[in-house]
Structures are given as structure tokens and as C-alpha cells.
């Protein structure tokens with residue numbers, strides 16, 4: 577079958593976006609992987625699928641597939657691209673929309689300056705939300721209840737665990753450029769204390785309103801930016817008394833802005849959403 581798609585990115589985190597309202601899109605894991613493959617397919621970190629809503633009061637349903645074919649709960653950079661896509665394609669005439677995901681409802685808003693701001697919902701910090709197996713660990717590091725000692729590469733690293741719908745383990749490093757992302761990212765992603773795996777964040781605190789961040793993403797490897805990773809890092813930094821909202825997040829692919837007013841309130845993610853090209857691809861039946 578011929579599949580129409582749009583290639584997009586948000587701060588270098590790149591996506592294939594598919595209108596599944598006007599196309600039949602029910603692919604196997606292998607087909608998702610082939611589409612995302614940078615040599616045998618189109619190439620992307622994630623594939624974003626636009627569907628009709630199943631929840632009252634929502635405008636769309638938003639499904640997310642990592643490049644390894646795994647379907648996941650949330651994608652922050654993708655939410656901005658999603659909002660730009662449905663507007664540009666005339667699927668919505670509203671500047672603000674409500675979108676249901678596997679884990680909750682998000683609300684992207686198209687801004688006058690071309691950026692997109694997303695209400696990503698409230699973070700969850702209890703280990704069971706990720707899930708994270710904290711059995712036998714003494715998590716109260718520096719008086720926080722989000723930071724836990726994790727055995728990685730024969731050493732103990734202290735990670736803050738935050739769920740933005742999807743799971744994040746964020747550590748503070750002195751310099752992101754020299755952080756062991758490639759060496760320890762895969763081990764943290766697949767760590768047995770994260771039964772559904774985890775996104776591994778490495779955050780350098782520049783000042784109380786600015787961090788640099790790298791993320792080794794679950795199911796995709798290191799990406800040039802990670803929206804939910806930026807949310808999780810700022811939440812962790814604020815709770816550890818290192819940051820004050822709003823926070824500028826410098827990723828390798830661009831800048832994001834995060835605002836959070838504290839426990840029980842939503843995290844707001846702002847940043848770019850760029851269309852790169854439109855395309856069609858012939859995809860086999862298996």
C-alpha cells in the first residue's frame with residue numbers, strides 16, 4: 577500500500593507523522609521499525625499517528641512508536657509536531673487542542689511566534705508510576721524522595737525517577753559533553769529495576785534557570801532533544817532545590833523551555849515544531 581507521511585522535527589528530535597484518520601494504518605512491529613529505519617526506510621526517532629479521539633472532550637488520539645517499534649505513552653517534542661501537523665493539514669482550525677495519549681490528556685497550543693506550548697500534565701514521582709523497583713533502596717538522598725542510588729557500570733549513580741506518562745531516570749553531571757551517555761545510557765535504559773525500561777537523562781546545571789541536557793531514549797537511543805526528558809529533568813532539578821521555574825533547556829538539537837509550579841501542577845513544554853518534507857512510501861503487507 578502507498579502511505580502518505582510528513583517528516584517533522586522538534587529541536588532535532590525527528591518524526592514521521594501519519595494521518596490515520598484518512599488512511600488505514602495498522603502495522604506490525606516490523607513495519608514500524610522499517611519505516612523508522614534510517615537506511616531501509618524513511619528514518620526517524622519516533623512515528624506519530626493521528627487518530628480520531630475515543631475520549632469525550634478530546635479532539636484527537638495520539639499514538640507514538642519508537643524506532644524499535646515499541647508503542648509508548650508520551651512524546652513531548654512529538655506533541656508539538658502533532659499540533660502543527662493537524663493545523664497545517666486542516667484537521668483542526670483551533671489554536672489549542674486536547675489530545676488523548678496512552679497515559680492521559682495533553683493540550684498543545686500554537687503560539688503567535690510559531691512555537692508550540694504543551695500542557696504535559698502533572699509529573700508523577702512515586703516509583704510505581706514508572707514503574708521503578710525501589711525495594712531495598714534508601715531513596716532519601718539530600719532530603720528528596722525522587723533520587724535513588726542505582727548500580728550502573730559497577731558504580732553507584734544517583735537518579736531522580738520521574739514519570740511524564742513515560743518513565744525517566746535523570747542524573748546530574750558536571751559536563752554533558754563528557755557525560756558517559758553512550759557507555760551507561762543503554763545499561764540504565766535496560767536496568768532490571770525498570771521493568772518497562774526507562775529514558776536516561778544527563779543534566780548539567782548551568783544556573784538556576786538554565787540546564788544542558790542529553791537523553792539516551794528508551795527504544796531510540798540518544799536523540800538530539802527529548803521533550804518529556806526536559807520536563808523530567810526540570811521537575812527533578814526543582815525538587816532537589818537546584819532550579820527555579822522557568823528553565824531553559826539546551827539540547828544538542830535546539831532549545832526548549834519548561835515551566836512548572838510544583839507538585840500536583842502541570843508541566844508546560846515550549847519549543848519549535850518544523851515540517852521538513854512530505855512524502856509517500858510503498859509499504860509491504862508484513
Ligand SMILES: N[C@H](CCC[C@H](N)C(=O)O)C(=O)O
Nearest residue numbers: 651652653742793794803804
Ligand atoms: N523514547 C520515549 C518516547 C519519546 C520521547 C521523546 N522523544 C520526547 O520528546 O518526549 C519513551 O520510550 O518513553
